[in-house]
Amino acid sequence: MNPADLSASLLAVVTTVLAGRGSSEPVTIxxxxxxxxxxxxxxxxxxxxxxxxAKPLGIAPRELAQEISDALAAVAGVASVEVAGPxxxxxxxxxxxxxxxxxxxxxxxxxxxxxxxxxxxTMNLEFVSANPTGPIHIGxxxxxxxGDSLARIFQSQGGIVTREYYFNDHGAxxxxxxxxxxxxxxxxxxPDDGYAGDxxxxxxxxxxxAYPGELETVPTREEVQEVFRAVGVEFMFADIKKSLHDFGxxxxxxxxxxxxxxxxxxDHAIERLRELGAIYEADGATWFRTTDFGDDKDRVVIKSDxxxxxxxxxxxxxxxxxxxGFERNLIMLGADHHGYVRRLMAMTAAFGDKPxxxxxxxxxxxxxxxxDGKPHRMSKRAxxxxxxxxxxxxxxxxxxxxxxxxxxIDSQIDIDLDxxxxxxxxxxxxxxxxxxARTRAVARNAATSGVDRSVFDAALLTHESESQLLGxxxxxxxxxxxxxxxxxxxxxxxxxxxxxxxxxxxxxNCRVTPLGEDPVADVHRTRLxxxxxxxxxxxxxxxxxxxxxxxxx
RNA sequence: GCGCCCGUAGCUCAGCGGAUAGAGCAAUUGACUACGGAUCAAUAGGCCGGGGGUUCAAAUCCCUCCGGGCGCACCA
Numbered sequence: 327m328n329p330a331d332l333s334a335s336l337l338a339v340v341t342t343v344l345a346g347r348g349s350s351e352p353v354t355i356x357x358x359x360x361x362x363x364x365x366x367x368x369x370x371x372x373x374x375x376x377x378x379x380a381k382p383l384g385i386a387p388r389e390l391a392q393e394i395s396d397a398l399a400a401v402a403g404v405a406s407v408e409v410a411g412p413x414x415x416x417x418x419x420x421x422x423x424x425x426x427x428x429x430x431x432x433x434x435x436x437x438x439x440x441x442x443x444x445x446x447x448t449m450n451l452e453f454v455s456a457n458p459t460g461p462i463h464i465g466x467x468x469x470x471x472x473g474d475s476l477a478r479i480f481q482s483q484g485g486i487v488t489r490e491y492y493f494n495d496h497g498a499x500x501x502x503x504x505x506x507x508x509x510x511x512x513x514x515x516x517p518d519d520g521y522a523g524d525x526x527x528x529x530x531x532x533x534x535x536a537y538p539g540e541l542e543t544v545p546t547r548e549e550v551q552e553v554f555r556a557v558g559v560e561f562m563f564a565d566i567k568k569s570l571h572d573f574g575x576x577x578x579x580x581x582x583x584x585x586x587x588x589x590x591x592x593d594h595a596i597e598r599l600r601e602l603g604a605i606y607e608a609d610g611a612t613w614f615r616t617t618d619f620g621d622d623k624d625r626v627v628i629k630s631d632x633x634x635x636x637x638x639x640x641x642x643x644x645x646x647x648x649x650x651g652f653e654r655n656l657i658m659l660g661a662d663h664h665g666y667v668r669r670l671m672a673m674t675a676a677f678g679d680k681p682x683x684x685x686x687x688x689x690x691x692x693x694x695x696x697x698d699g700k701p702h703r704m705s706k707r708a709x710x711x712x713x714x715x716x717x718x719x720x721x722x723x724x725x726x727x728x729x730x731x732x733x734x735i736d737s738q739i740d741i742d743l744d745x746x747x748x749x750x751x752x753x754x755x756x757x758x759x760x761x762x763a764r765t766r767a768v769a770r771n772a773a774t775s776g777v778d779r780s781v782f783d784a785a786l787l788t789h790e791s792e793s794q795l796l797g798x799x800x801x802x803x804x805x806x807x808x809x810x811x812x813x814x815x816x817x818x819x820x821x822x823x824x825x826x827x828x829x830x831x832x833x834x835n836c837r838v839t840p841l842g843e844d845p846v847a848d849v850h851r852t853r854l855x856x857x858x859x860x861x862x863x864x865x866x867x868x869x870x871x872x873x874x875x876x877x878x879x
Numbered sequence: 880g881c882g883c884c885c886g887u888a889g890c891u892c893a894g895c896g897g898a899u900a901g902a903g904c905a906a907u908u909g910a911c912u913a914c915g916g917a918u919c920a921a922u923a924g925g926c927c928g929g930g931g932g933u934u935c936a937a938a939u940c941c942c943u944c945c946g947g948g949c950g951c952a953c954c955a
Contacts, residue, residue, distance in 0.1 A: 623951095745891085820893055823893095
């Protein structure tokens, strides 16, 4: 008896009760929501369906609740049902029905928690997309952790996911980068609009190293700058890729903006909009009438000097993704880009697509890194650069990813490098990882002591801490689904902490291996199933946030 | 001025209409000749920024004010 079964039973009961009252009120599985009450006195599961339906039916909530309750009590696996408060229906399962889940989980193993929310849906997740003009700053790193986790979650819901990195090798920022490299090489000061930072000198030196003694022979300064541009970008980009890879994030597609221009995709996109009547000329420029689709001002796509406006690349890129067959396109940006949402949604609508469906923009708030309680400034342009490697050096991949993924992207977060670098119990990631390592240690001890999984009798899982643990294990598939629907990986992380806590409490109360000379009994064998089930779910949960589940720590 | 996000325990943060608002850390007190003490048990700590409204029920939804962060180009 898992929550889905119980929901189905409840729905059947409610439908019958309503029919008996001559009501044709339509009720679906989504209406009969079941909650796990905080307070254990309120049962294993609780439903507010009676309070929701009472009003339209004109019945007293408690009266309706009682009727549903009486019918539900007869369902197999349900130990008791009572009506409480204003009309809550509190359900208690018998131990065997609740405990059966432990076996199910062990058998489903990596499959437990998967769902079919996005079965067969093609999804493109674009994130990080930092320009190769410097190291990735912490905002990009947040998305590396969260975006990759989202990808894993969508995949676990059957989505066909492409992780994509859009990189701008076309615009003026790259020009500035190239000029900065050139200036560094020539021993000149940083150009006014150039990039500072030690990495510029480093990259310049590597370019020189790649062409020993040759740069001096290049006739014009422009040509030298071209070398720095082409080779410098390549080096920078290779560094970025490697940093991300070391962080456990690999992309399926690295998309170059240049390709859009070279293949004429930009003109193609503008022509398409022109056919749709969304383009006009004014003040010598070409405009996209985004205000027809909810934007607050129209946007330039070809400037009066003949150059493409910034948005033209976005138009072409979006069309390109659609032409590549992606149904759902998600773009993850920092809070400093939230102003783009409206115009991109206008674009989506102008192309005849569905805003917030075919295209979604996720906005992540800023991250502050603290060291010794003092903020680190993060800007490629300023001297103090905090890069992915710094984070990994300070706290490691697991703690870094976990710290970034355990908070809602709507919240600005402060990450204390000292705290997250600590390998002690004030670091939540270790609390969870330790719980997993402990399930493995218990399993090893069980094997040594002759406890195996040859017997499973769920009715023996009667301890309060076992019922708590089972309740939390049962919730995992819903948590994953919800994380997918809401694009909120932090729910998985928080869930894993809750599960780890319940496991530690269970461990404290219920032994898997018998004490001393006590004989191995069925209760020990059955508990081993529960222990292993917890290990499976912790591993699956950590996997979804890209954090390792160690066998030992 | 307009727009997006945030304001919950000392700190970092959960809580997409439900019952007595939670976790971790920090504080205080306990538990190891018991499967790993990186653990557990207990205590203490809150006008959920203020004020209105909707609802049987609001931290949650709506309005408004205050406070903080980030944006509002023919720059990318």
